Amino acid sequence: MGSKDRVPPPVPEPIRGGVIDAHTHLDACGATDPDTLAQVLDRATAAGVTAMVTTADDLASARWAAWAAGTDARVFAAVGLHPTRSNDLDDAARAELEHLATLPRVVAVGESGLDDYWTTRREDCAPLDVQREAFAWHIDLAKRTGLPLVIHDREAHDAILDVLRAEGAPESVVFHCFSGGPDLARVCAEHGWSMSFSGTATFRNANAVDLREAAAHAPADLVLTETDAPFLTPHPYRGRPNEPYVIPHTARDLAELRDEPAEELAAAATRNAQRTFRLAEQPQP
Template identity: 65%
Template sequence: MCSDRPPPPAPEPLTPLIDAHTHLDACGCADADDVAAVLDRAQAVGVQAVVTIADDLEAARWAAAAADWDDRVYAAVALHPTRAGALDDAARAEITELAARDRVVAIGETGMDLYWPGRLEGCADPATQAEAFAWHIDLAKRTGKPLMIHNRDADDAVLEVLAAEGAPERVIFHCFSSGPEMARRCVDQGWYLSLSGTVSFRNAHELREAAGLIPRELLLVETDAPFLTPHPFRGARNESYCLPYTVRALAELLNRPAEELARDSSANARRVYNLS
């Protein structure tokens, strides 16, 4: 990700919005003051709450702590599939403890990533990823919290593990980036699909077609900040305050009012995460 571009300007406010998936630690937040500053910028443009996501054990500890620093922040904990090799007994015990906390509202991000094996040194192989994914599925069932899935180039693999283990009651595909066929299969199961800034990319043809298949009651929106900044700021550092750009791009694509998408996605986020 290029980080030398200036940050996007604040968009026109659009509310209510909930950022269903962000990484506050990767956005440069180190303490409660940093978190408050990010949430203040987001709240100024209509983003009322965020869910900050863990991808390793250190990030899981941090996310759970950050959710206690600011009542606009919630957390999800898991080991990212590329880091699944670190899911030893001690890690399982600690993630289980963190997942039981009230302000940890999801198990994620977990799933399958078939892009990075062979490209990223130390990346977990597919078999290790599948084993870790199955464990996180069970944890979601045991805690009664939604399962947040990372799926990169792994549609069939993700569905195979979900079928073998049995999906929990609530499933979220974060940063959904597949095409219409996968969207239909997810929608048929009643799974939530969360769209990020990639839906604003004009060359994301399959995703943009899939977006039109998501029922209003299964739609979430996210930043995945600091990544995937929406057009026309692609390559700049993303942050939760940028979410209205994505929602307005989606509204244009779907020919729906942005205010309606904001209301629907916010209500869906509160329901799936059981937010207060």
């Protein structure tokens, strides 16, 4: 990695009206202490980011996300276990996640789902049968709490849909870091499931062609914008450090792809995030 790759992207000009980062990992951005958290949030505010949903990866991350959401009005939380960590979903973890899901400003269950990428690349990755059981449990938790379900789908589109059909999807579903093509987008549109687009939808490589086609035609009332920071920094800054302040870069690229003004795309994505996560109903920290 060269020195240029370590340089954060420039702070973008805010989009008039602001934009919401519907999926980020503030703890993985290094914001685990109050001072650093404030710095990350202030950078986001300076770029016109009005709110962020920080999403859990493991149980410690779920605890931290719930704490962070309770300390700053710009932060909301999603709690769950990443599918690769499904081996950790024992009785104690289930009980704690059930408790965390009831806390103020916890607005979603997740991210959960299926990941068939890491199953052959990491020895500690939970096998697919264990992931499926954990996914079904998260689906049930979302139903019991009435919270939206945030789905992690990596190289598992058909299997994800199979589980949703078998278990019955919750009322509100978000495909985080949407990675499918037009076919999956049509299924999501038919069911009213939200598609959250990250920096991957701005990539110009051949693997992103179908994704960009899906992003270009996804119904406006189902589009969310996210960073998935510190991962998936958008074009042309791919590979550099990512933070919530970068989301306007993604929003502008998506707007250009969809041939609509950036303000229009950002406003729609903001309305969709507020509706999906019921942000207006959340108490102040």
